[in-house]
Amino acid sequence: MTGTVYLVGAGPGDPGLLTLKGKTLLELAEVVIYDALVSPPILAMINPQAERIFVGKYRGWHSLPQAQITALLVSKAQQYQTVVRLKAGDPFIFGRGGEEVAGLRQAGIPVEVVPGISAGLALGFPLTHRQVSSSVVLVTGHEAVEKSQDSVHWEGLAQSADTLVIYMGMHRLPQITAALMRGGRAGETPVCVVQWGTWPQERRLYATLGTVNDLVAQAGFTAPALVVVGEVVDRERL
Incomplete structure (x- = not known):
């Protein structure tokens, strides 16, 4: 049996x-x-x-x-x-x-x-919020290597969801943020990168779409980390 x-x-x-x-x-x-x-x-x-x-x-x-x-x-x-x-x-x-x-x-x-x-639901962010976020998307920044092309349409996501929670996206963060801004998301959009979320060694970096790549490099943030994009980042800080 x-x-x-x-x-x-x-x-x-x-x-x-x-x-x-x-x-x-x-x-x-x-x-x-x-x-x-x-x-x-x-x-x-x-x-x-x-x-x-x-x-x-x-x-x-x-x-x-x-x-x-x-x-x-x-x-x-x-x-x-x-x-x-x-x-x-x-x-x-x-x-x-x-x-x-x-x-x-x-x-x-x-x-x-x-x-x-x-992990994306355990970071303390109000991923939906009556004033600033009526939609949330969990999305991977690391797709299957056997795919011939990305199935994530980052430019489309830029305007179609209030809050984005990006998993496994650190190695492609410059390409992802650039695509979101090409899609119309403002460079001033709040962003938070959370490394080792809920672990004792958790670290957070607050930035914007336009500044996050430089700040991540300066602070030495690497995987495992999640990236939260949207106005809810400022609500969490408040």
Whole structure:
């Protein structure tokens, strides 16, 4: 009899933001297959007898290709009853959880998704605000390398959403900000870059679309970081 794979969202890093169901599953797990950016306090919650397997990815380096991760999940579900796939943030927000669920179901493996708080929702910004923001878009700045061209229309997003939360965009920030301004977003639009959000080493940089690239370079901000664009940045500062 095959076991069940639980895709558990670890949240943004702060262990207090992990769901109760996620914590319970970590304590019961027989094997945990986990990503990069899962914080050490959350890893410390794992059942001490559980097998741990790191399959993290960084830009330009993958410990295992995605197809092999899915195959590993299938294999472990054939050995164990409770398999936890621990993913930073939420499994279905830029976490490739949809691909893993599809692969598991195709292999006949029972799967359950336990949502997590996505990093962009945990930064303390009022992403919607009655006075300044009636719409918010979560968007990736790092698309699949096999795509022949970007599917994100940055110029269109410039005017179509009040608040933008950009994931994995640090390496392309100059191109993204330039495209947003070409699309009509003012260079004075408030921006905040949040590095290691909710972790003890969190840092924030406040800027505008026109100044953020120079300030990021001067301050040495690098990934992992999220970029929030819109008037809500000033509301959070107030």
